[in-house]
Amino acid sequence: MQEEAIREALNAHWHASAAGDLEAEHDIYEDDAICDYPQSGERILGRRNLQALRSHHPDKPSGFDVRRIHGEGHLWVTEYTIAYQGRATCVVSIMEFRDVKVVHETQYFSDPFEAPGWRSQWVQQIKGSPSRP
Template structure:
C-alpha cells in the first residue's frame, strides 16, 4: 500500500507544480529536505527554501510527465519542463524517508536534432 500512497503523492506534486500551486507542490517534502542541481552546482536545504526558490522564478513553467517509476524509497520521474515555451527534458530522482522526500536530484537536458547516421533505425517520440 505504501507504494500506492507515494505514487498518489507524486501525482499530486506534479499536478500542483504544473498549476503553480507552490503550497501544494511542496507538501511532499520533509522539513529538512535537500534539493540538488548537479549541472549548476547548487544545493538548497529545507522545504521552505526549496519552495521560496521556486516561487521566485519569474518564468512560466509547464510540466508534462512522461513516466514515473519507483518502489520503496526511490522514485524517478521523467518529464518535460517548459520554461516560457522552451522545453527542457528533465529527470527527477526522489529519495523518500517516512513517506516524504528527503532528497531530490534534478537533471536537465536541452533537445537536439536527430542524427542522420541512425535515421534508418529510429522512430519519432511524441
C-alpha cells in the same frame, strides 16, 4: 500500501507543479529535505528554501508533461518535460522518501536537440517528444 501512498503523493506533487500551486507542490518534502542540481553544482537545503527558490523563478511554466513515474520502496524516478516561454526542457527527478515525504531529490535538466540524420536508419522518432511535437 506505502508505495500506493507515495505514488498518490507524487501525482499530487506533479499536478500542483503543473498548476503553479507552490504550497501544494512542496507538501511532499520533509522540512529538512535536500535538493541537488548536479549540472549547476547547487544544493538547496530545506523545504522552505526550495519553495522560495522556485517561487522566485522569473517565468511561469507554459507547459508541463509527466511522461512516466517509476519506483518502489524509498526510491522513485519521474521523467517529465517543462516548458518556459514555449521552450521545453527534459527533466529527470530522482526522489528518496522517508515514509511518504521526500528527504532527497536530484534533478537533471536537458534541452532537446535535433537527431542527426546519419543514424536515422537505426531509430524511430518518438511522437510528442520536445524535439518532435
